[in-house]
Amino acid sequence: MKSRFNLLHFSAIAILEIVIFFLVMIFLNIESVWTLIFLLLAVVGVVIFAKIYRPQFESMTRFFSDNRPTVLGILIVLLFLFPLISPLMIRQNTYWLLVLVQAGIYIILALGLNIQLGSTGLLNLAVAAFYGIGGYTAGLLSLRLGAPSIITLPLAGIGAALFGMLLYVPLYKTKGHYMALVTLAFGYMVVLALDNTEFTGGPQGLMAIPELKFFGYSFLTKPGGLHFYTNYYYFVLVFVLLAIVISYCFYNSWVGLTLATIRDDEIAAKCCGVNSHVWKGISFVTGNVMIGFAGAIYAHMIGFISPPNFHFGESLLIVAMVLLGGLDNILGIIIGTLILSILPEKMRVITEYRILIYGILLIVIPMFRPGGLLPFKPRLYHSSVAEGEGKGRRNSDATQ
Amino acid sequence: MQHNKKRIFYSKNLEMNFGGLYALADINIDVYEKEAVGLIGPNGSGKTTFFNVITGVYKATGGAFYFMDKNLLGKEPYEIAKSGISRTYQSSRLCLDLSLLDNILIGMYNNQTAGYFSSLFNRRRLIAEVRRFKNRAVELLNIFNPELIDRMFRPVGELPQIDRRRVEICRAMAGRPKIILLDEPSAGMTPDETKELMEDIKKVRSTMEDVSIIVVEHDMSVISTVSERVIAINFGKEIARGTYEEVSNHPEVRKAYLGKEV
Numbered sequence: 001m002k003s004r005f006n007l008l009h010f011s012a013i014a015i016l017e018i019v020i021f022f023l024v025m026i027f028l029n030i031e032s033v034w035t036l037i038f039l040l041l042a043v044v045g046v047v048i049f050a051k052i053y054r055p056q057f058e059s060m061t062r063f064f065s066d067n068r069p070t071v072l073g074i075l076i077v078l079l080f081l082f083p084l085i086s087p088l089m090i091r092q093n094t095y096w097l098l099v100l101v102q103a104g105i106y107i108i109l110a111l112g113l114n115i116q117l118g119s120t121g122l123l124n125l126a127v128a129a130f131y132g133i134g135g136y137t138a139g140l141l142s143l144r145l146g147a148p149s150i151i152t153l154p155l156a157g158i159g160a161a162l163f164g165m166l167l168y169v170p171l172y173k174t175k176g177h178y179m180a181l182v183t184l185a186f187g188y189m190v191v192l193a194l195d196n197t198e199f200t201g202g203p204q205g206l207m208a209i210p211e212l213k214f215f216g217y218s219f220l221t222k223p224g225g226l227h228f229y230t231n232y233y234y235f236v237l238v239f240v241l242l243a244i245v246i247s248y249c250f251y252n253s254w255v256g257l258t259l260a261t262i263r264d265d266e267i268a269a270k271c272c273g274v275n276s277h278v279w280k281g282i283s284f285v286t287g288n289v290m291i292g293f294a295g296a297i298y299a300h301m302i303g304f305i306s307p308p309n310f311h312f313g314e315s316l317l318i319v320a321m322v323l324l325g326g327l328d329n330i331l332g333i334i335i336g337t338l339i340l341s342i343l344p345e346k347m348r349v350i351t352e353y354r355i356l357i358y359g360i361l362l363i364v365i366p367m368f369r370p371g372g373l374l375p376f377k378p379r380l381y382h383s384s385v386a387e388g389e390g391k392g393r394r395n396s397d398a399t400q
Numbered sequence: 401m402q403h404n405k406k407r408i409f410y411s412k413n414l415e416m417n418f419g420g421l422y423a424l425a426d427i428n429i430d431v432y433e434k435e436a437v438g439l440i441g442p443n444g445s446g447k448t449t450f451f452n453v454i455t456g457v458y459k460a461t462g463g464a465f466y467f468m469d470k471n472l473l474g475k476e477p478y479e480i481a482k483s484g485i486s487r488t489y490q491s492s493r494l495c496l497d498l499s500l501l502d503n504i505l506i507g508m509y510n511n512q513t514a515g516y517f518s519s520l521f522n523r524r525r526l527i528a529e530v531r532r533f534k535n536r537a538v539e540l541l542n543i544f545n546p547e548l549i550d551r552m553f554r555p556v557g558e559l560p561q562i563d564r565r566r567v568e569i570c571r572a573m574a575g576r577p578k579i580i581l582l583d584e585p586s587a588g589m590t591p592d593e594t595k596e597l598m599e600d601i602k603k604v605r606s607t608m609e610d611v612s613i614i615v616v617e618h619d620m621s622v623i624s625t626v627s628e629r630v631i632a633i634n635f636g637k638e639i640a641r642g643t644y645e646e647v648s649n650h651p652e653v654r655k656a657y658l659g660k661e662v
Binding site: 246249250253254255256257258260261264265267268269270271272273274275276282376378379380381382384385386 | 455456457476477478480481482486487489493494495496497498499501502505506507509510512514515516518519520523526527530531534553554555571575
């Protein structure tokens, strides 16, 4: 399995990724509607092409999955280089930097929700509420108590976890749709409470939340003349990578397996010795920690949060990201999140039709791909598990 | 004949009352180590309810049942599973989207040592454990159908009915339980498949020598080849017990199955 370093493969992947990288930057520059529509049609064309030439397409994807460390390594290097190159390439550089940071926050949110909804099947319609709890915890701690960022960020996660535990008490008695209803009600309660409490600033929300500051380095300083969003870009990028690693580790372990069994057949899981109430609670709280943490980053970056930011619509958006990308598929969720957070910004030029196209997308994609863009794949745990007897991996690559 | 063997499971006046309807009334069943007991009875006689009660899915309304001299009445399903009772289901309860390996691994849930935090901070230990458990899954699949080993990482939903049942049996065996409950293993099988399945159940006993089995079955050929002792129940009450010949010729049993005395 372990192949030696192959210069040819490495350079091929590097060139391809750099080309895609620059294409994406050109894409962000496009403003004409017709070019956008043309691009959309081109994407559809590529998908149809891939369907027709399936074997070739599969050998290509296998090439990438066999060289996964190289692909990911180069991608991460390019992502770290992005803020340095983008001022030269992109006209509205700061704006797109902000959009990307926001997309990164959404990825953390979606991966947090995925632990609940994708892995365990708990439909949490109060994502935005936990996002808000994280944001308000961080905001209140830094505004009222002057707590430093190194304390507000983890406490925001813990705050969301505590509220998650509180909500889990009535939640674990309910099942399926009723569970979704309880979270829905909780989401509304949180927004109403924030709206009507003096302490949290009422409908005005919290204003002038201080920026992130670590060891004397304020995130408002401009590193080497670049915009200060660059600080947040790197910060969010690191935590997105961390969230991906955590999700990957959970997925390829007993945790992921236990949660998936509970999702698919709770009685069977119980009769195998799984204490499903406890595990559902663990999953719910773990997801909320990630969601609350993302809320804290948002609050510090934007500096202003108010109840409408965390309304039900926001929860629906995050649920849509997970469903569109594919339940329990990390790569799929990242793609789904990027589509739903970057495409609407791109389509701002066609203002009034924007929401319409957005809605059509959400209706059409589940019709053709009910499992999401990338449905979940068999758990491999680790490449060494698939070695030796039972070479199912080869087999699985050939047929799917 | 049973006296030299240890009794590992028995129920005492076990009763299950669904709002006035007694699905089980006064059930006294005992199981000795290393034996296979057949449980028969017409539809609605309470066989599956009995399984659901002793695995904790339903909470019995009266009586008691003991496993290894411990009363398990009122215990949660996961506690009962931990003590060493595992089961299969009448209509398969596999996770069809998950791979064969996943479905068998979950059967070894109680044997795992790498928990929540190992999955993040001690991957090496986790992977070593998963590899060890995977080898056990390969061993188990090899007993029943070696072809399945190559499909280890494919979803169970792609398999035909008989192979699904085999995977379910593998899952039940994987955790090395003391008792395996087989709930109508031949349900939904063709006669040929049923024959294969009887061989499979014999293989279970030859590979796990100290396991006891309770089989619920409609297909009498399965009961007669697999079990050493048969208990017949009807309307939640025991009506006969003994060898297969004794029970199948018992007038009460014939009446229960055929509706009148013959």
